[in-house]
Amino acid sequence: MCGICGVYGYHADEPVDQHLLTAMQQAILHRGPDDAGAYTEGPLGLGFRRLSIIDVVGGKQPMTNEDESVVLIFNGEIYNYRELQAQLRQRGHTLQTNSDTEVIVHLYEDEGVQCVHSLRGMFGFALWDKRRQRLLLARDRLGIKPLYYTIKNGTLIFGSEIKALLQHPAVQPAMDHSALNLYLGLRFIPAPATLFRDIYALPPGHILICERGTVRIVNYWHLSFETDPSEQRTIQDYTDELEALLQECVAMHLVSDVPFGAFLSGGVDSSTIVAMMSQFLNEPVKTFSVGFTEPWANHSELAYAEIVAQQYQTDHRNIYISPNDIHNLAAEVIWHLDQPIADEATIANYMVSKLASQHVKMVLTGEGGDELFAGYGRYDWEKRGAWVRRLSPAMRAAVMGMLSMLPETRGPKIAWYALSQSDEAMRLRNWFSLFNSDMQAALLEGSMLAALSRKTPTEMFREHLANCDSSDTLSRMLYVDTKMWLPDDLLARGDKTSMAHSLEARVPLLDHKLVEFAARLPSDLKVRQSERKFILKQTSQRCSLKQLCTGKSRASRCR
CATH class of the missing domain: 3.40.50.620 (HUPs)
Structure with missing residues (x-):
């Protein structure tokens, strides 16, 4: 477990400012007080802070292959690294350490960007491919480890925490009003948004590839809730x-x-x-x-x-x-x-x-x-609450009015309000509401109020629901929670x-x-x-x- 940061001016020739890289590392010192390391090559700079857990002596970073054509900084743990070590040795690789970090370097040599599919663990890493002039950022499937980035004038800036990015003079902190809208509606800010304008969270299960002057983001993992109805199991x-x-x-x-x-x-x-x-x-x-x-x-x-x-x-x-x-x-x-x-x-x-x-x-x-x-109460409420939507609007409003007059009924009020929604995305969104739309409109004004018409929490739910391959109500709730609530809260x-x-x-x-x-x-x-x-x-x-x-x-x- 560590902290990583870096800068890559893919449209620039000027060398990286060493003082800047040091400042970025220092901002995440708490993530890795045991050691520090850096790699620079022209407009590329990779910074690292280490918390030593596995191979305390040999696991120093940045880590390279034999000819230093592949350079890696890595935050996390690969739990199947011993199995991968054995596979790599069978393929003819010579491993210099007993660390889980080194297996990623050699897996990349063999498998390229597809190496992420072999990894079983939590990670956020940056890998530089010198031959291809390619920078790869990758985040684990569930989003256990964080990774943030921004792009300023052809320069990719990234780190394990936003505070590392803010050390760069081109990154001036400014609020993203549409992200504030998401926060007020959900109590957290779902990826790729952050509260900082133009700073993004790399979504879980995604890789960012920067090469040939372009940046693209690719999803490498899909969680399927599809069950086999013919399967006979006790x-x-x-x-x-x-x-x-x-x-x-x-x-x-x-x-x-x-x-x-x-x-x-x-x-x-x-x-x-x-x-x-x-x-x-x-x-x-x-x-x-x-x-x-x-x-x-x-x-x-x-x-x-x-x-x-x-x-x-x-x-x-x-x-x-x-x-x-x-x-x-x-x-x-x-x-x-x-x-x-x-x-x-x-x-x-x-x-x-x-x-x-x-x-x-x-x-x-x-x-x-x-x-x-x-495990949450809303799963049980949702399973049992379809009858609420069969009531007349007047009856639902009457029950809500009675609940509003009772003390200590926040949970039942949220449940009743959510279950009353006929639209699936609206219903799921209301389980999370910090402030509903009317409250937000009363709280905000000007440009912030205008942001309410941009990206909304309901739209986020709708996008994730569209990617779920199950029609089962509970499975769809669990899918959305795994994609939003789990990683981002x-x-x-x-x-x-x-x-x-x-x-x-x-x-x-x-x-x-x-x-x-x-x-x-x-x-x-x-x-x-x-x-x-x-x-x-x-x-x-x-x-x-x-x-x-x-x-x-x-x-x-x-x-």
């Missing part, structure tokens, strides 16, 4: 395969040359990860949880986390959030995020990452379980808050093989008789997690 068959995949993914994510642990919320996702880690390790798993002091103590789930910690005899630590922490940390957290994410879990992520970083350099987390296996804040403390966070549930398996599962194995994450809970019970599978966690109730 619940036992599915749980057997899921358990095997979970064990494989957790085992692959444990490869590390430094101390590691796990975030433990007490929900079924993180608890399953900890249970499986305990099976593979010969020492107690180091676990970290976050709770709340008064007046929020009743929102704390530490009791659930401590049940799991005791059951698996983990080396467990807690940290508590107080109202003062929210006030004192707000500016610091916002600086690390680069752009706003209206998610109440952000401060919690930040503080538990700080706690973990005092004891380990890497953690496994349970992120992704809700999006893979349908959960994974974005997870990366920024952990890397703020130089802590690598790995997400075994988002191994793309597991994601593809989950997508093809029949919907009734995800939500069955209002029980969400049905198949994951069935599988987790094999790890003796019955108490957690029958209990409710706040994470599974919200959204």
